[in-house]
Amino acid sequence: MSSLSLLLSLSQLLTAGALTLDEAPAVPGEWGYRPADTSTVQTNPPAFVWRPVADATAYVVEVARDGAFTEDVRRWSELAWSSYAPDVTLDQGVWYWRYAALDASGE
Secondary structure, three states: OOOEEEEEOOOOOOOOOOOOOOOOOOOOOOOOOEOOOOEEEOOOOOOEEOOOOOOOOEEEEEEEOOOOOOOOOEEEEEEOOOEEOOOOOOOOOEEEEEEEEEOOOOO
8 A cells, every 4th residue: 555745834825914723732632734844645545634724614635746836736625624625635755734723704
């Protein structure tokens, strides 16, 4: 079974005035972010999990082959929950992921 190496990149996708993301490390007993930074996952596609954001009405998740999010970018938007499992597999190798929380006005 091949595995994917996913590196966590918590880059905010939104402009000024956006909701504030809690990027603190998880404490014991807390899920935190999944996949964790520099983790290797055995499931393809991987499930993404992040902390819920107060007042968020939707989320956006992006994955890319580079930390600047310019190579092979995939985007899933209008997600209702703070977790998402894509319906497509990712090619083997290193991937970066990030998410954004949107408020009622879409910002």
